Amino acid sequence: MAMPIRETPILFGEDARIFEEKARNAKCTITKEEFEEMMLSYKAVLASLERGEAERKASYAKWKESQK
Numbered sequence: 867m868a869m870p871i872r873e874t875p876i877l878f879g880e881d882a883r884i885f886e887e888k889a890r891n892a893k894c895t896i897t898k899e900e901f902e903e904m905m906l907s908y909k910a911v912l913a914s915l916e917r918g919e920a921e922r923k924a925s926y927a928k929w930k931e932s933q934k
Contacts, residue, residue, distance in 0.1 A: 877885050896904075
């Protein structure tokens, strides 16, 4: 059985100010080439999922047609 998700803590005062400052000043740590490589991988996975979904829908339509 899954564990329940706990509440997200809310920051107040100095902790909130420090967190906001760090978030605002965060720097990107990957190069443009690494980003492009990740995007290519992402697009490949997405295309694979879309092909799988199209095959699933076609298979279901074929099955449903055979049930008539």
